Amino acid sequence: MALVTSTEMFKKAYEGGYAIGAFNVNNMEIIQGITEAAIEERAPLILQVSSGARKYAKHVYLMKLIEAALLDAQDSGVDLPICVHLDHGDTFELCKSCIDGGFTSVMIDGSHFSFEENIKLTKQVVEYAHDHGVVVEGELGRLAGIEDAVNVSAKDASYTDPDQVQEFVAKTGVDSLAIAIGTSHGAYKFKPGQKPQLRFDILEEVSRRLPGFPIVLHGASSVIPEFVKMINDNGGKMPDAIGIPEDMLREAARSAVCKINIDSDLRLAMTGSIRQYFNEHPDHFDPRQYLKPARENIKRLVKHKLVNVLGCNGKA
Ligand code: G3H
Ligand code: 13P
Ligand code: ZN
Numbered sequence: 001m002a003l004v005t006s007t008e009m010f011k012k013a014y015e016g017g018y019a020i021g022a023f024n025v026n027n028m029e030i031i032q033g034i035t036e037a038a039i040e041e042r043a044p045l046i047l048q049v050s051s052g053a054r055k056y057a058k059h060v061y062l063m064k065l066i067e068a069a070l071l072d073a074q075d076s077g078v079d080l081p082i083c084v085h086l087d088h089g090d091t092f093e094l095c096k097s098c099i100d101g102g103f104t105s106v107m108i109d110g111s112h113f114s115f116e117e118n119i120k121l122t123k124q125v126v127e128y129a130h131d132h133g134v135v136v137e138g139e140l141g142r143l144a145g146i147e148d149a150v151n152v153s154a155k156d157a158s159y160t161d162p163d164q165v166q167e168f169v170a171k172t173g174v175d176s177l178a179i180a181i182g183t184s185h186g187a188y189k190f191k192p193g194q195k196p197q198l199r200f201d202i203l204e205e206v207s208r209r210l211p212g213f214p215i216v217l218h219g220a221s222s223v224i225p226e227f228v229k230m231i232n233d234n235g236g237k238m239p240d241a242i243g244i245p246e247d248m249l250r251e252a253a254r255s256a257v258c259k260i261n262i263d264s265d266l267r268l269a270m271t272g273s274i275r276q277y278f279n280e281h282p283d284h285f286d287p288r289q290y291l292k293p294a295r296e297n298i299k300r301l302v303k304h305k306l307v308n309v310l311g312c313n314g315k316a
Contacts (some may be wrong), residue, residue, distance in 0.1 A: 003070065005104045005135045006083045010176060010258040018311035019253035022046035022216075023302065024087060024263035026053045028065055029291050030270065033298030035069040039078050041313040043306040045103070046259060048087040051094060059101050080316050082169035084139070087261070095125045099134045107137040107178070110233045112152075122172040130173065137259075138174035140164055143219050145185030157184065162205040165307035169210060176214040176259065179206055181242060183219035187228075187241040187264050198248050200255075214258035221264035222246050222309070224301070230272030234279040241268075249309050260310060266298055273297040 008022050023034045025047050040044040047069070049062050066084050073080035086098040087104040095106045108125040110118035122138045129136045141160030143194060144152050160179035181199040183189065190196045206215060223243025231238050250258060276289040284290065307313045 001074070001081060003066070003084050003102070003104050003237055004081045005133070005175075006046060006214075006259065007135055007175065008086070009083065011044070012044075012315065013258040013312065014212060014214060014256065016315065017254045018315065019257050019260045020044055020046055020312055021302070021305055021310050022048045022085060022087075022261045023049050023266060024050060024053065024261070025062065025066070026056055029067045029295040030266060030298060031062075031069055032072075033066070033295040034071060034266075035080075035082075036297045036300050037302035037306060038080060038316070039073050039076050041077060041303055041306045041308055042080075042315070042316045043310075043312045044081045044083075046083045046085050047086040048261070049098075049103075050087040050091065050263075053087075054098075059098070059186070078316065089125070092121065092124050093129070095136075096128055099129055099132050103134065105135045105137065107139070109139045109178075111139040111142045111178075111180075115168070119168060119171050122168075122174060124207045125241055126173040135161055135175040136173075137176045137178055138168065138172055139178040139180075139216075139218075140168055141180030143180050143184050145189070145219055146176045152185075159199055160206060161211055162202060165206050166209050169213065177206075177210070178214050178216040179203065181217075182242055183217055185219045185264070187223050187238060187243070187268065189219065189221075189223065189244060190226050192240045192242070192244045196242070196245050196248070198244070198252070200251065203224050203252065203255060203257070210256075213256065214310050215256045215261040216261070216263045217249075217252055217257050220244055220249055220252075220260045221262050221268075222249060222313075223267065223268075224265060227265070227268040227272040227297075230269065230276055234272070234275035236271070246309050250311070262305060265301060265305070269297045269301040270294045304310060
């Protein structure tokens, strides 16, 4: 199977009451760990690339690694649908470059612009993308947290206004919509002692206004305590790292949410494993020695997500 768009994945996920995992990728070990988990669990997959990842690894390296993942799945006898997606595209030019470079899906994040400007930019991207067989994710509402160099403080974050979603989708022609209901980027989503809460009422109202339309949840890492502990027990310093409780993510996956974005959990799994390895083997210096367990830890994490959180195992 060639790389696919997310259209068919989202249709089945919506009808089946599960969500597709969209995992951020930056290097070979991350791509391998995620893909091996998806192959073993027969789960449709979105591999997403941020502009920071593209700068770090270069478009062509990531693209070739993702194509290799597809071939690896075929060799394992699994016809794994993989969608390659631009995460948080911020300009038309960046989206165009990814579309021209073989991505099957792009996000144009105009959430920091006015409603009218967001519509204008998103529509421009949709027109180019659709002409090239590529799908587009837009965003309404603003998440707190860190994306690339942009740090959105909690006071600048805002929930999605359900009154705007129909007009936004109709005027832009987007294929999916990211909304802000209280999730946030990074490893510090709630303050210690604060009760984690998501605005499921907003999600419900959005899906009532957009029946059958796929919704996307960013900032959806659960910041798994096991990995935070692994980091802190091995010289790291991440006190008070708190994520979205898994039961809330499961509830979202059963609803109109068809795509759940996960990056921080991958970072924690990889870093925890490497820190532990260095602590236990201070004399080792072959990168393969510490990257192998890091890749295994990513695989274990992703399998857990696919089966216990997203419910998309066995759907490929
Ligand atoms: O939403 C942001 C993602 O976690 C990507 O992070 O821009 O540092 O690659 P990044
Ligand atoms: P996390 O930081 O919660 O993993 O969110 C990732 C994300 O939304 C990527 O777009
Ligand atoms: Zn995001």
